[in-house]
Amino acid sequence: MHYGEDHQLTGSQAGRITYTLESxxxxxxxxxxxxxQMAKKAGMDEDEVFRIAMAVRExxxxxxxxxxxxxxxxxxxxxxxxTGEALVIRIADQGKGLDPETLPDPLAPENxxxxxxxxxxxxxxxxxxxxxxxxxxxxxLTLIKHLGTAQTGS
Amino acid sequence: xxxxxxxRQVDGVTILDLSGRITLxxxxxxxxxxxxxxxxxxxxxxxxNLGDVNYIDSSGIxxxxxxxTTVRNQGGELKLLNLTKKVHDLLQITKLYTVFxxxxxxxxxxxxxxRA
Numbered sequence: 001m002h003y004g005e006d007h008q009l010t011g012s013q014a015g016r017i018t019y020t021l022e023s024x025x026x027x028x029x030x031x032x033x034x035x036x037q038m039a040k041k042a043g044m045d046e047d048e049v050f051r052i053a054m055a056v057r058e059x060x061x062x063x064x065x066x067x068x069x070x071x072x073x074x075x076x077x078x079x080x081x082x083t084g085e086a087l088v089i090r091i092a093d094q095g096k097g098l099d100p101e102t103l104p105d106p107l108a109p110e111n112x113x114x115x116x117x118x119x120x121x122x123x124x125x126x127x128x129x130x131x132x133x134x135x136x137x138x139x140x141l142t143l144i145k146h147l148g149t150a151q152t153g154s
Numbered sequence: 155x156x157x158x159x160x161x162r163q164v165d166g167v168t169i170l171d172l173s174g175r176i177t178l179x180x181x182x183x184x185x186x187x188x189x190x191x192x193x194x195x196x197x198x199x200x201x202x203n204l205g206d207v208n209y210i211d212s213s214g215i216x217x218x219x220x221x222x223t224t225v226r227n228q229g230g231e232l233k234l235l236n237l238t239k240k241v242h243d244l245l246q247i248t249k250l251y252t253v254f255x256x257x258x259x260x261x262x263x264x265x266x267x268x269r270a
Contacts, residue, residue, distance in 0.1 A: 025179045050240060058212055061178055107249050115220040118212040118248055125247055 016081035023068040023076060023093075031078045032057035035089060038080050042087055042147060051126035052087065052145055058119040059091040059141045067093025067139055086128075086147055092140035100132050157181030157207070159188050167199045167264050168192055169235075173206030176214030181207075185214075189221045189232075198230025199267045203260070205236030215248060222254060231255070235263050 019034070021027035035056035039049040060078065068074040074094040081088045104111050106118045124130050129144035157174035170188055175181050185202075192200055202218070210218075218234070225232040233255040237245070245251040257263035 028178070054211065057177075061211070061213070065178070112249060112253060113219055113223050115216040115223075116212070118215055122212055122244075122247070 015083070016079055018077060018079040020075050020077050022072065023064045023070050023074050025064070027076060027078075028057060028060040028064055031060040031076075031091065034078070034080055038082065038087060038089075039145075042082055044145075048145075052089075052143075055123045055126040055143055056089050056091070058123050059089070059143060062098070062119055062141070063091050063093035063095075063139075067095030067098065069095065082147075084147070087145045089143045090140055091143070092135060092138055094135075094138040096137060097134050098132065098139040157184050159184055161188070161192075164260075165264050166269060167201050167267055168197045169201045169203055169260070171203045171206070175209040175211075176207055176217065177209065177211045178213035181210075182213045182217040185217050185221060189224065193225065193228055193230070198225060198228060199269075200225055200230065200232045201235050201257075201260075201263055202232065203235045204238065204241055207241060208238060210241050210244060215244060215250065218254070219250065231267055233257055233263060233266070235260060 017034075019031070021030065032053050036049055036053040039052040044052065060076065063076040064070065068076060076094075077090075077092045079090045100120060103120055104114075104117055106112070106114065106121045111117065120130075123141070123143065127143045128146045129142075131142040131144075133140040133142070157172055157176055157180060160171040162169045162171065172181070172185070176185055189200065192198075200221075202221070222232045235257045237256060237258075242251070245254065245256075255266070257266065
C-alpha cells in the first residue's frame, strides 16, 4: 500500500514510536494498521485487536478531518507505546481544538438518526481511558488499553 | 480494501450486495452514490446485503443511517440483511440495531416489504 511521501518516523525511544504524517486518508490507514499490529504483538485476541484498531482509526479520522480539515500544511502526529502495563496511543492534530464536553450524545433519541457524531463515542466504548489535551493549536487524544483488563487468548 | 457493490432485482426489491469495507472516503461514498442512483430511478425498496462487509467505521455507520432516512423520506424502505458479528455489535453499541429493520434470510426479507 502507498502511504504518501510526506510521512516520517520522528522518534523511536524507550519503546515509543512516533510518526508525523500528512492530513490524508492514507495516514489514517497507516495509523490504524500500526495500532492493529501493536495490539496483535501485545497478545490481544481478535475482538480486542479490532476494537483498539477501530478506536485509533476514529481518533486519526478526527485529527485529519475535523482537526486539520485535510489541510496539506498541517500534520498529525501518532505515537505508539507499550509500557508493559498498557498500550498508550497518542494522536495529535494542529486544528482549532476540540472540547469533548460540547459533543452531542449520539445515543440520545434525538441524535440517533444523525449521519455523524459517533467517533468519540466509539473511542470511549472501546478503550479503557481516553484523555483530551488542548495543544493551542490542536488537540491530543490519548487512548489507553490496560493489558491486565484486556481479554486475551480466548 | 475498498467496497464492491453488486445490484440485483428480486420481486420488486433492489438488493445491493456489498463487500469489503464501508469507511470514510471509501465505501461510504460508494454506498451513498448507489442509494442515490436507485432513488433517482424510482427504486425505493432497497435491501442492503452486508454479509461480506467485514469492517465499518463511524463514517460507514453514519452513511447507513443517512441511507435509511433518505429512503424513508422518499416513501421507500431500506432494510439490512446478513449482518456480520462485528457490524451487528457496532449497531448494538450505537443503539441503531432497533432503528434498522434487520433480516437474516433473503426470501423472508423480500417478502417483508410493503408493496404499493
